[in-house]
Amino acid sequence: xxxxxxxxxxxxCFCFAAEAMWLSARWEGTVQIGxxxxxxxxxxxxxxxxxxxxxxxxxxGEETRIPCEASRLPGYYHVEIKIPSMNACFTGxxxxxxxxxxxxxxxxxxxxxxxxxxxxxxxxxxxxMRPQKPKPLVLIDTLGNETLIENEWKGNIxxxxxxxxxxxxxLAGTLYMPSMCGKNGLPAAVLVSGSxxxxxxxxxxxxxxxxxxASYLLSRGVAVLCYDDRxxxxxxxxxxxxxxxxxxxxxxxxxxxxxxxxGINYSRVGYIGHSEGGQIAFINAANDPRVAFVVSLAGPAxxxxxxxxxxxxxxxxxVGMPYTQAQVEEIEGIFDDIVNIADTTQLRESLRKRFAAxxxxxxxxxxxxxSVALMTSPWYMTFVRLDPKPYLEKINCQVxxxxxxxxxxxxxxxxxxxxxxxxxNVTCELLPEHNHMFQxxxxxxxxxxxxTQGEISWTTRGRILxxxxxxxxxxx
Numbered sequence: 001x002x003x004x005x006x007x008x009x010x011x012x013c014f015c016f017a018a019e020a021m022w023l024s025a026r027w028e029g030t031v032q033i034g035x036x037x038x039x040x041x042x043x044x045x046x047x048x049x050x051x052x053x054x055x056x057x058x059x060x061g062e063e064t065r066i067p068c069e070a071s072r073l074p075g076y077y078h079v080e081i082k083i084p085s086m087n088a089c090f091t092g093x094x095x096x097x098x099x100x101x102x103x104x105x106x107x108x109x110x111x112x113x114x115x116x117x118x119x120x121x122x123x124x125x126x127x128x129m130r131p132q133k134p135k136p137l138v139l140i141d142t143l144g145n146e147t148l149i150e151n152e153w154k155g156n157i158x159x160x161x162x163x164x165x166x167x168x169x170x171l172a173g174t175l176y177m178p179s180m181c182g183k184n185g186l187p188a189a190v191l192v193s194g195s196x197x198x199x200x201x202x203x204x205x206x207x208x209x210x211x212x213x214a215s216y217l218l219s220r221g222v223a224v225l226c227y228d229d230r231x232x233x234x235x236x237x238x239x240x241x242x243x244x245x246x247x248x249x250x251x252x253x254x255x256x257x258x259x260x261x262x263g264i265n266y267s268r269v270g271y272i273g274h275s276e277g278g279q280i281a282f283i284n285a286a287n288d289p290r291v292a293f294v295v296s297l298a299g300p301a302x303x304x305x306x307x308x309x310x311x312x313x314x315x316x317x318x319v320g321m322p323y324t325q326a327q328v329e330e331i332e333g334i335f336d337d338i339v340n341i342a343d344t345t346q347l348r349e350s351l352r353k354r355f356a357a358x359x360x361x362x363x364x365x366x367x368x369x370x371s372v373a374l375m376t377s378p379w380y381m382t383f384v385r386l387d388p389k390p391y392l393e394k395i396n397c398q399v400x401x402x403x404x405x406x407x408x409x410x411x412x413x414x415x416x417x418x419x420x421x422x423x424x425n426v427t428c429e430l431l432p433e434h435n436h437m438f439q440x441x442x443x444x445x446x447x448x449x450x451x452t453q454g455e456i457s458w459t460t461r462g463r464i465l466x467x468x469x470x471x472x473x474x475x476x
Contacts, residue, residue: 026057027115031104040090040104042081042115044070054081090115162225164257165236166249172234173200173227173254176218177263185265187468188223189295190254192247194275195383199233200226202274209437209456213272216461222468224272225258243382248280252288259290268292268471270397272464273299275410275436278401279388286394293471295464296401298410298436301392301418304384305335307410314408318444327360338375338384347381348372392422399426400467402460404434406447427467431459 027042044054054070069082079100081090090113092102104113160175178186191210193202202210214224230250231238251271258269270293273281278299285291300307312331316323334354341347355368363371374380401419403412416428433440435447438460446453 025117027100027117029104029113029115031111031113033106040113040115042068042090044081052079056083162257163234164227164253166253169230169236169250169253171227171230171236171250171253173225174214175223175225175258175261176214177223177261178218178221185263185268186221186223187268187270187292187471188225188258188261188264189217189270189272189293189468190251190258191224191226192251192254192271192273192277192280193229194277195379197229197231197238200228204450207450207455210274212456213461213464217465217468220465220469222465223258223261223264225254227254241378243379244276244280244386245283245382247276248283251277251280252284255284255288255291266290270294270468270471273297275299276383279386282388282395283391285397285399286391289396291397293397293468294395294399295467296399296419297438297460298403298407298412298415299401300410301388301401301415301422303339303387303389304382305339306414308335308384310411310414311409314411318408318448323360330354330359334375335384338381344376344381348376351375389418389422392419395423397425398467398471399423400463401426401428402438402463403428403430404436404438404447405430405432406434406441406444407436408448409436429463431457431463434460 025044027044028039030037030039032038041057042054043057044052052070052072054068056066056068066083066085069084071080079090079092079102083089086106088104088106090102090104092100092113092115099117100115102113102115103110105111160177161172162175163170163172165171177188191214193210198204198210200210201208210226214226217224227250228235229247230236230242251273255269255271258264259266270291271277271281271284272295273279274297276299278294278296279301280299281294281296282299282301285294309332313323313328334351337347337350337354341350351372352368355363355371375384399419401416403410403415405412412430416430419426419428431438431440433447434457435441435450435453437450437453438456439447439450439453440457440459441447441453
């Protein structure tokens with residue numbers, strides 16, 4: 001489950017709330033109108049339901065208010081602003097919280113226009129996105145003093161570029177490893193990403209959460225192996241028919257690599273898995289008694305069908321969108337079809353009929369086909385049909401499950417109940433005001449805007465470290 005709401009059922013446009021409110025700002029760009037370069041300054045206000053209002057507040061410094069008609073186009077990241085009085089229109093793609101790049105058309109003539117963001121009140125150019133890209137790696141002592149690793153600690157820290165794999169798959173990654181490992185070797189973890197193609201750092205929206213985790217653990221004596229997913233970085237390309245079980249093989253190859261690395265204590269090697277990566281960690285821990293621990297960051301622990309139904313209903317509740325029991329059954333019916341209809345051709349036809357009759361969203365023929373294609377892909381069908389319970393019941397190692405209070409993709413309560421019922425040695429902890437990416441957020445609504453909520457929280461990183469160190473101590 002990626003940093004956008006990639007698994008939310010396409011008929012439910014919850015992505016409209018995913019980045020709600022941050023478009024509320026002044027947006028400014030320069031175009032050629034007639035013979036002059038003129039600056040268009042749009043005031044855009046975004047309501048909690050994702051709807052937009054806009055007007056031009058100035059042209060060349062002249063304080064005027066020209067009414068506009070603003071809306072999002074299909075795909076959510078596309079915006080249209082019509083200016084009827086000027087017979088003009090701007091259509092653009094949201095690049096990030098500070099830039100909308102698109103085309104300005106007037107009287108049939110088009111030209112490029114890039115809108116940049118300014119604060120509503122001050123007019124100052126602002127950076128709404130709180131960058132998560134980590135600072136240079138540092139060691140932080142108990143008093144909060146920092147020592148820059150790249151300068152003072154080059155001789156004590158190893159950043160090893162490594163390659164490993166299985167069958168015809170090659171995976172590339174970075175092994176973060178302190179050189180001073182001691183006589184017993186170091187505890188170590190494989191970091192497994194969530195769904196979708198991600199690089200070893202989890203780079204997204206100029207954020208690198210996996211590198212943040214790795215650098216934090218590294219500076220405190222835990223080795224971490226991060227690797228590029230298939231299709232990312234230097235790893236093998238995707239074939240297009242991969243499922244969760246294929247990615248579990250990749251994670252197993254990473255674990256085997258760590259088990260043969262110098263300086264590692266082989267009885268203290270485990271997994272840190274985010275979202276689908278947590279589910280993969282459960283599968284591999286069930287099948288490999290060598291796994292010493294699992295840290296699950298919002299890893300699903302119930303049937304994929306149940307995860308998806310709960311996800312959709314939670315999103316509706318979060319945005320305050322009322323729904324009927326019939327609409328609940330509509331959502332359930334879609335995922336029940338994926339579970340119960342084995343023939344893919346029949347499944348596609350059944351989904352088409354359901355989408356065409358949907359009361360939750362009006363579907364165009366194009367959107368129906370896009371939705372059907374997504375939901376009948378090998379990965380999606382496998383995820384929805386997968387029941388983790390048989391794997392959970394076989395896990396003997398220690399498990400830490402963290403969940404966010406404001407995670408609307410993988411419900412923490414649903415997950416914790418399943419884990420407590422099936423896993424012998426599990427600790428579950430709910431992190432207040434945290435979202436699916438384990439960012440501590442300002443509000444429920446903002447929790448869906450992963451681009452603006454800063455880096456993975458220090459609380460999350462601390463819990464991971466304490467747990468791994470606890471496993472480390474018990475196994476000495």
